[in-house]
Amino acid sequence: MNISRDEIIHISKLARLNLTGEEIEKYTKDLEDIIGFANTINGVDTENIDESITATEQSNVFRKDEVKEFDDKEALLSNAPSMEGRNVPPSKCFIIGR
Amino acid sequence: MSREDYEVVMGLEIHAELSTKTKIFCSCPTDFGGEPNTHCCPVCMAMPGALPVLNEKVVEYAVKAGLAMNCEIAENCKNDRKNYFYPDLPKSYQISQFDKPLCNHGYVEIDTKDGKKKIRILRIHIEEDAGKLNHDEYGRGSFVDLNRAGVPLIEIVSEPDIRGPEEADAYFKKIKSILEYIEVSDCKMQEGSLRADVNVSVRKKGDPKLGTRTEMKNMNSFRAIQNAVNYEAQRQIEVIESGGKVEQETLRWDELQGKTFSMRDKEDAQDYRYFPEPDLGMIHISKEYIENVKKTLPELPESRKKRYIEEYKLPEYDANILTSSKYFSNLFEGAVEKCGSAKAVSNWIMSDITGYLNENEIEPEKIPFTAENLAELITLIDKGTISSSIAKKVLPEMFEGEEKSPREIIEKNGWVQISDEGAIKEVVAKVLEANPQSIIDYKAGKDRALGFLVGQAMKETKGKANPGMLNKMFLEELNK
Numbered sequence: 001m002n003i004s005r006d007e008i009i010h011i012s013k014l015a016r017l018n019l020t021g022e023e024i025e026k027y028t029k030d031l032e033d034i035i036g037f038a039n040t041i042n043g044v045d046t047e048n049i050d051e052s053i054t055a056t057e058q059s060n061v062f063r064k065d066e067v068k069e070f071d072d073k074e075a076l077l078s079n080a081p082s083m084e085g086r087n088v089p090p091s092k093c094f095i096i097g098r
Numbered sequence: 099m100s101r102e103d104y105e106v107v108m109g110l111e112i113h114a115e116l117s118t119k120t121k122i123f124c125s126c127p128t129d130f131g132g133e134p135n136t137h138c139c140p141v142c143m144a145m146p147g148a149l150p151v152l153n154e155k156v157v158e159y160a161v162k163a164g165l166a167m168n169c170e171i172a173e174n175c176k177n178d179r180k181n182y183f184y185p186d187l188p189k190s191y192q193i194s195q196f197d198k199p200l201c202n203h204g205y206v207e208i209d210t211k212d213g214k215k216k217i218r219i220l221r222i223h224i225e226e227d228a229g230k231l232n233h234d235e236y237g238r239g240s241f242v243d244l245n246r247a248g249v250p251l252i253e254i255v256s257e258p259d260i261r262g263p264e265e266a267d268a269y270f271k272k273i274k275s276i277l278e279y280i281e282v283s284d285c286k287m288q289e290g291s292l293r294a295d296v297n298v299s300v301r302k303k304g305d306p307k308l309g310t311r312t313e314m315k316n317m318n319s320f321r322a323i324q325n326a327v328n329y330e331a332q333r334q335i336e337v338i339e340s341g342g343k344v345e346q347e348t349l350r351w352d353e354l355q356g357k358t359f360s361m362r363d364k365e366d367a368q369d370y371r372y373f374p375e376p377d378l379g380m381i382h383i384s385k386e387y388i389e390n391v392k393k394t395l396p397e398l399p400e401s402r403k404k405r406y407i408e409e410y411k412l413p414e415y416d417a418n419i420l421t422s423s424k425y426f427s428n429l430f431e432g433a434v435e436k437c438g439s440a441k442a443v444s445n446w447i448m449s450d451i452t453g454y455l456n457e458n459e460i461e462p463e464k465i466p467f468t469a470e471n472l473a474e475l476i477t478l479i480d481k482g483t484i485s486s487s488i489a490k491k492v493l494p495e496m497f498e499g500e501e502k503s504p505r506e507i508i509e510k511n512g513w514v515q516i517s518d519e520g521a522i523k524e525v526v527a528k529v530l531e532a533n534p535q536s537i538i539d540y541k542a543g544k545d546r547a548l549g550f551l552v553g554q555a556m557k558e559t560k561g562k563a564n565p566g567m568l569n570k571m572f573l574e575e576l577n578k
């Protein structure tokens with residue numbers, strides 16, 4: 001399986017990773033190995049076997065449309081980067097830097 | 099070459115928020131408003147280990163929309179992850195549907211100047227909405243509110259069958275009207291619960307090949323779409339005419355400046371690396387399920403329109419306007435049922451009510467009185483309790499006042515029409531006595547004099563005298 005340098009650069013951009021030239025070389029090789037290994041599955045004879053699309057065998061797992069409020073709302077915001085509001089009283093928005 | 103030598107080709111991707119009580123994958127409420135980050139839980143805030151569970155109403159509503167838009171409902175479908183990084187998307191992926199959407203290959207019909215036209219629908223899929231970012235004007239960062247994150251959406255994707263801004267407008271309005279009729283979305287455009295991504299390309303007339311398209315995202319007013327498409331089509335034509343090439347890109351429409359702007363990060367914009375959502379199973383839709391949903395579908399605008407023309411003998415134009423909105427249509431049918439006069443109800447909706455709505459820029463869903471109120475108004479005119487000129491004064495009261503019953507409004511304001519013979523006779527005598535010259539004029543053959551006298555009598559009674567009776571009695575007196 002051939003993975004190009006450009007492909008690694010493109011994927012790293014999508015993942016918001018800044019790779020050094022050395023890392024690009026290393027990951028090109030690593031990903032080639034990984035994909036190559038995963039490709040062994042293509043050797044399996046799938047004649048007469050139904051396509052499976054999801055990892056779970058379960059289907060139609062639904063929830064009723066009934067409101068249940070989550071009660072520990074403070075905890076949800078406890079790891080927000082900053083809660084310094086622009087409003088008085090402070091708004092419950094959290095802030096992310098730019 | 100000019101604009102006339104080109105054809106504008108468009109496709110719309112319409113996002114509609116579903117009016118379920120809870121979000122698509124968790125039990126948080128979907129209510130609009132609310133303090134920031136209070137309609138949230140570990141699932142919609144993407145806490146590690148939290149697992150989504152699909153809301154059954156989302157499937158039902160999406161199937162309902164699919165059936166109303168003549169789609170095939172997929173026997174099997176699934177959810178997929180659409181990966182991208184943006185701070186309003188806490189998981190860094192949106193759960194959507196990629197290659198197996200819930201509904202495929204439908205169509206809706208629109209009216210164009212050349213008659214009816216089918217706009218094909220490629221697909222309808224279910225997905226979750228993102229949160230809201232408010233950018234700080236002092237540059238301190240962005241305020242994140244995740245109350246909308248996880249609110250269910252359907253995305254309705256049209257084929258590139260739309261030609262020009264008028265058709266786009268008709269199509270968007272038709273989709274909105276259908277969603278309102280089947281009651282799966284509030285379609286409140288100001289709150290963003292209905293919005294469209296608009297694809298535009300141009301080609302020389304007769305050219306079978308589609309031109310390169312640009313996309314404008316999140317348009318949420320009919321006017322903005324019209325303006326944006328007009329501008330963007332003209333821009334593309336100018337690029338081609340000056341020997342350039344239209345670039346495929348995402349644009350931002352600025353309504354204030356009336357211009358489109360490039361959004362720059364186009365190079366990897368389209369690479370979402372979709373893959374099947376491992377936390378959710380397949381969705382199987384049985385024939386029986388589809389039949390059951392079908393039974394819940396109300397009568398749709400096309401069928402109502404046909405019925406209005408055949409049953410009530412209304413002109414097609416009137417039937418079109420009355421069915422353009424669920425609110426008009428329900429008001430019409432409710433009032434006709436009560437007062438029995440389809441033509442009168444139709445006239446009131448088409449002229450005075452529509453006039454009032456337009457003048458005050460009010461949407462039909464904001465009409466504050468009921469079909470019974472409107473029927474009562476019409477019955478009062480029919481019975482001669484009020485004249486139609488008084489009725490025209492009652493309507494604004496019904497819009498603006500606390501009291502919605504026309505009978506109460508008339509009584510409170512003392513607007514009951516005078517139909518008492520004795521009272522009318524008295525007014526006639528008084529007016530004749532005050533205007534001897536008019537009597538001479540009438541006898542000399544000047545018919546206009548009669549109109550003047552009736553007018554005087556109306557003035558005397560502040561418009562409350564029964565005009566038919568006035569006319570008759572003046573004639574009797576004058577011809578004595």
Ligand SMILES: [Zn+2]
Nearest residue numbers: 124126139142
């Ligand atoms: Zn939640």
